[in-house]
Every structure is written in structure tokens, then in C-alpha cells.
Amino acid sequence: MRACRRKQAKQNECLASGSQSSKVNMAKRFKLQRAEEEEEHPPNTTHFLDMNDDCIDTICNLLELDDLCSMSRTCRRIQSVSGDYFQRHYPNNYVRIQSFRRRSVFYKYPNERYVDDLKPFIRNVIIQEYKGSVCADYLKRNFCENLRELTLHGINCELNAMHGIQIKDHLEHLENIKFVNCSIGDIYEIFLKHCQRIKHFGIDEPIQYNGKVTWAQHTFPTLESITYFDEANTNRVEFGPFLRRNAQIKYIACKGTNVQATVMQRAKNLDDLVLCYNTHKDFARNFKLLKHYSENSDTKRIKLEFTKRLEELDHFAEITSIQKLHGYRGFLFENLQCADLFASVEQLKVLQLPSFGHVSQIYIKRLASCLPNLEELHFTAQDMALSFKNLLTPFCQNRNLKKIVVYSTHIMYRCKKNDITELGKVRESIEGVNKLMIYMEKEVIDSMHFNTFDKNQVILKPLSELKREIHSFDL
Template sequence: MGNKQSQATVFAPLDSESSKIFNLTIDCFDEIFEYLNVKDLHSFGQTCKRMNKVAGEYFKQNYSSAPKECREDGIYMYCWDKDGVVNKRIQISGFNRFMPCISHYHLSLPKYIKSHINEFESTNHIHLREQRINSIRIKHFKRMLPQLEIVQHRECSMDGDFYDLILKYCKNLKVISVQSSDVGNRKNGKLNWLLQKYPKLERLELRPSDCCLIEELREFFVRNPNVQRFSTSSKFLSKNGDILLSSNAKLDILQVKRCNIISRFPLELLNRLHEQGFYKRLYIYTRSVDEELSTSLASVRGLELLCIWPFDKSYNLAELTNLRELIIYGESSAEDMENLANGLIRLERLYIDWANVNDIMPFIRRSPKLNKIKFIPRDEGVVLKLAMLNAERAKLAGARKIIIYTRDDVFLATKWTTRNGDTNLSFIEIRRADSIKWEHYD
């Protein structure tokens, strides 16, 4: 794979579906694909139908959470090469069959989906953004609605009732997500879509652009007892606190986003909701933290996930000893990382952006329950020294194996420079960042 001649041979059209290359096992193909960026993987998949299936399945497993944008002439995404260079947006329409999620951006909804609707057999998630949602635009992907499990719209306006336009056709809905968007028109003064039953629904995200009282939430939770996660903003939570307290809902997770230290968190309300059983586990996503807030968070019941953007200082966050997941954005000091790693003894997942290897080393050395790290470096050309990381992790008694999910350029550079291309050691393994769906700050 290391020379141009061999690559040209691989990417040339195959004369027959019975080519000897198909004597290789799936494991062999997967190992070959580990050395390719998504642009070359897509080229590999265009050589014949059988190769499209093999390469497409690898794409589905390793790029499932990568943003994929639908345009007038196809589906596009960005890719990195092993030198840390972002290539131009590339078309990946040859993998339409293997895309769990597709996104539509801006005002014009492409007609491409309508003309290729039968190809999107794996798509269960549609993300509409910056759109005016109406019956004309919905018709382009209406045939896809029955297979969808996730319907998400962000920064959108809506002409009509959300249920009549989309939701009533989605028989397999597990997630409804409204982010900084219009909640739809009211019928007889009520939000009709919140008064329906969705038998398979597991999660509702409601962060409307207009933070108003929504009385229909009481009835929604009564009609949909299978919902286990409710996501909203701190402002909406404060506005509708009495409604939620009187809803008698029993959720597993309450996810509070768009928190702001200027307006403060509704800490007392959160504890009241936890006390009456509205939620068991709490996820908070905040815009920065100061010393007062970092101290106050220790009194919030059920807090298991904390996301901070931007992150500039740890303050007293190390006292959040029940925290299981930490997501941080921004430059940090070695002292901050040492303090956090020493205090967050139950930490299982760490997402760290704009970072360097020294930022994750304290957690590798001191967090025995940690098993997943998503590491997005601030620099280009980063190569992970897996043998060293593995040796450091092995020193910690009772340590769990850590999978490090990282940007494609880091994965590729490490793969190409690691002896025998071994990226799966006893205590450390690396994978492509887009192979896992990690809900970070949005």
C-alpha cells in the first residue's frame, strides 16, 4: 500500500466480480482500509459492486457520526490526510446505502434526495438546519420518513403543524430534537405534536427559539412514559419549572444545555426535580465556569456529565467526585489536568478538544475506570506514541483499557508510523473519531 503503483492497481476498475482480491477476508480488507482516508476509501468502493459493499460497511462503522451534507448533486463531507491537511469537501454519494444520518443545510432543500431516495436504505436520522420547513420541502424526502428513528431540526422555522408535516409518518421514532427552532403552529391554541403518542420514543430535546411556557409538556410525558431523556436549555427549564414539577414524569436523564454563568443555573429547581424523581442522572453543558459555580455544582444532585466551553481553569471541579463524563474545550494547564485526574475518581469518559497529549496523560495514569477518550489536538502532524501510553496505563492497578478516538489525520499518522500498524494494544487502542457518536457542546 505504500507506493503509487500498488495504489493504482487497487483503485483500477475490476474486470470481474470474481477477482482474486476477493479471496481476502473481511479482516484483511478492514486492515487495508485503516491506512486510507475517506476520499481514498470512497475511490476503493467505486471499483465494483462487491467492493462497494465491503468498503461501504467499513465506512458505515467508522464514519457513522461524521457530518454529511446533502447538496443539489450529491452527498458531501470533509476529510483529513495523514499530514493533518484538510482536503476540500469531497463527494461520497457512492456510499449512499451506508449513511445512518444525512443533513440538509440552508434555505434550499436539495432535490437530490428525492431522485435517489431508494439508495438511502440505512438512513435513520435526518438533520434539517437553517430551513423553512413546509410541505413543499418535505415532499423531497417524504418516502424516507417511515424508516427514520431520529428527526432533528435546528435554527428552522415551520409552516404548519410539526406532527402533520413530518412526525405522523415516522412510525419508528426514538428521538425528536428541536434546537433553537420554531416549535410549529398551534392547532386550536395547542401544540398538537406534543399531545400525540409515540410508542418507541426514548428522548425529547426541546430548545425552542422562543422560550415560552409550554403547558402541553405535562400531557406529553403522560402519553409517552417510555421517554427516558429530556434535553432542554437552562432558560427553558427555569421558565417551565412548575410545569415539569407537576408532570409526574420519571426520567433517567435530564440534559441541560446552553447554561450561562451570567444568568446562573436553576440549582434549587434541579434539586427539587431530582428529589421528586423527575430525573436520576443530570448532564450539564455550560458556557464557562467560575469559582463560585464550580463550588455550587458539588451540591447538585445526580450530576454525572459536565461539558465546559470554553475551559480555562478547573477551580473546584475536582470535588465533583461522582462525575462520570467530562467534556472540555480550550487550552488548559498541566496543573488543572492533574487536579481533575486526582479528584474525578469515577470518570469513565473524557472528551478534550484543542488539546495536546500532555492534557490526557494524567487521566491515563490516574483514572482507573476511564475507558473512552475523544482527543482532538490543537496541532497538526500529531503522532500518538501508543507503546508509551500503553506502558503508562499498565502501571495503574485495576485500570480498564482505554479506547482513544481521534481525528483522522492523527489516526492515519499513528497507523503509518506504528510497528506493524498495530493500533490495538493491551491497555490502549485508537480508533477514528467519527466511529463514535459523542454528544459534545452544541
């Protein structure tokens, strides 16, 4: 009764007030009624922003990338949570800038919405055409301190020393910088001396430079790894003194027989050495040195990569004779003798197959049985005749296998939900087995409607969540 009397009294006060307009009186009366209703019956709903960041992050996990972009445009807090999720789950997404024209920016992939909506959270930028102050202003406006990796194409580092000064603030936070088809005569003074936190830098097929290359004369205290691909030996780089000054480097990837020979003579205590070749002829030039290096150095792991097919089976026998061979990327011969050669490299952990051909089920089983310690298996071939299930089941029986990466659309789109279920049953039948991650395109995973639980022995993940190799120049 008292509540009713108070309510009536307040309404009478509003009606009795003649100094205000009727619209104001109506608004006040509605406000009073609403407040009283909330006091008597408090709402049971929770506002979206009342949820903590973990809940919102879980919601982000259910969204496609386009939907995540839309969600990020609602408010600053949601953009921050969406951006953190984007950085964790889409580490390979990047901006590739092809050119700058009259203050307009032309992207390689203009249809990707994340380029605009999640731009502040993108960490990888590739610039095809560097335009000095225009490029510097663009980086300053859009990427702030989140930029961690920068790849530059075709820059002349002999003429204009202003390139690095113009983006000095970004270089101070950079962890990875790469130069592709650049004239690298003075990249230290122009770029590298501003990179105070640099962990990796790479050079891919530099342009001929007649002067002295200066970057190899300096010390980089934070540098952990380096990639140097100069197959034609266009520049004389003093790699030996460079490695002595930077003894903390533990990861080297190189291409070019001269550079590889210097590295094997000077760097005796690496964690990883990646040697890339086009043909077996290049490999044969340093084969004896590599064999001696693998037997006598303290380097832990060696990986060999070939871009062209080997001509003879004997060539492959030389490769499998290398001790400490941790990874192999290249073509295989389609006969059982080739599979049997892997029995001598039981320590092999990573196998990447760019082409496989029309191999039989017997061949696959023999190859899998010769690699009991295999941990990673990568398929990029488009010419495989076997089904997804028949191809992967023999490898899934290996206890130590942790990761299968399927880049091949030919294999990927032949995968069915039942195939994943059968692979899970194979893994469950093995005692003490590691959980197996299979990486494929997200649209293929979604089309199968396969539910992944923590108890599953096989977990599907999109390729966007797979971090690429540090020495790769392709994104």
C-alpha cells in the same frame, strides 16, 4: 506417452479442419494448450473475489478513505463490503446539501469523495435549503432505505403540507429527525406522522409561531429521546401532557428555563437528563428546583453544559453540589480551589473541557485525584500550555478511565509516539485497569506509526469512529 498422443491427436484435428479460418484454428489450438497446461499444473493463486467478506473487510481497514472510495467502485460485491465498513467506521460522515439549483446539487464539502462513491451507504443527511419535489427526487435516487438521520434547516411547516408526503418512503425508515431554525407549527402532520420508527427527534431554536403547536399533542410509541432547545421560549409547548403521553422516553436534553422547569416537574424517571445553559444566570433561576429534583427523583444521571465561562467560583460550587451529576461540560477556574470542589462529586463520569488555560501540573494532578471514577475525558480547548504527556498522565492513573477524546489540534499535533508508549506503561502498572481508547485525527495517528495490538492498554482510534452525542445538532 498416452497424454502426448492425445495432445498430438487434438492438434492434428485442428490442423485438419479446413472449414474454418486460420485465426479460428489458432485460437482453438491456444485454448486447448492452455486447458491442458492447467490440468497438468493447476494455478496456486487465489482471485481477489474468492476471499470471504471478513478478509476483504480486513483489507478495508488498511485503506484511507479515498482509497476505500476507489475500491468501492470496482464491482457490486466490493461496494457492498466497503459500504458496510464505511457505515461502521465512519458513522459521523454525512452529506450537507446547501442548495438545489436547476437540478444541480451543491454540497458543503464538495471535495469529499465519499459523497459520490459511497452515497448509498450514507445514513446522515443535512438539508440547508428544502426544495420540495426536487429534494424528494434527490433523496429517492441516492439514499434508498439506508437513510437513518435527517436534519432540516429553515423549513416553514405552516404552508406546504406536501413536504413529508414527497419523502414519505424515507421517513418510514428514519430513526432520527431534527429541525433547526424551522417554523414548527405543524411538523406532526407534515413529517412526524410518517416516521413510524422514530427513536429521537430534536428541535433547535424554532422560529416564532403564533398558532398552536400540535406535535406535543400526540403519542410516539417508538420514541426514546427528545432534544428541545428554545432558550427564548418562542413557542408555547405543552411539555407536561406530552411527557405523560410518552412515558417511555428515557433521555431528554433541553435548553430554556421554562422547558427545563416543566421537565423537572413531570419527568421523574429518566435515564439521562441534559440541561444546557448559556450563563450562570440561567442556571440560577432553576437551581433550587434542580437541587430538589436531583435529591428526590428517580432519574439516574444528570449532565450540565455551559457555553460561557462562569463569573465566580461560588457559581461553580453550586454546580458541584448537585447530586447525580454524571457529566459536566464547561469552563474551569485555574486555581486549586476549583479542583478541590470536584471532590464532592466523585460520581462524575464525563468531563468535557472547552477551555483550560495555562494551568500547572500541580492543578492537573489535583483535579485527576478528585475524580477517581472518571470514565470519559474530552478536550476541545486550543489554549493548553502543557504537553500531551504531562496533561494526560495524571488522568491515566485513574483505574476506571476508558476514553479520552482530543478535539484540540493544539494538543493533538504535539503528541508523539513515545508519549503513547509512556501512557501505556502507566496503565500496565495498575491492576485490573480498563483499556484506554484515545481518539484523535487519523492523520495524526498515522504520522506516529504507532502499532495497536489487542494486548496494549492504550489503543488509538480516529475521531471518525467516535459516535457523537445524541442531542448534538453539530456534525
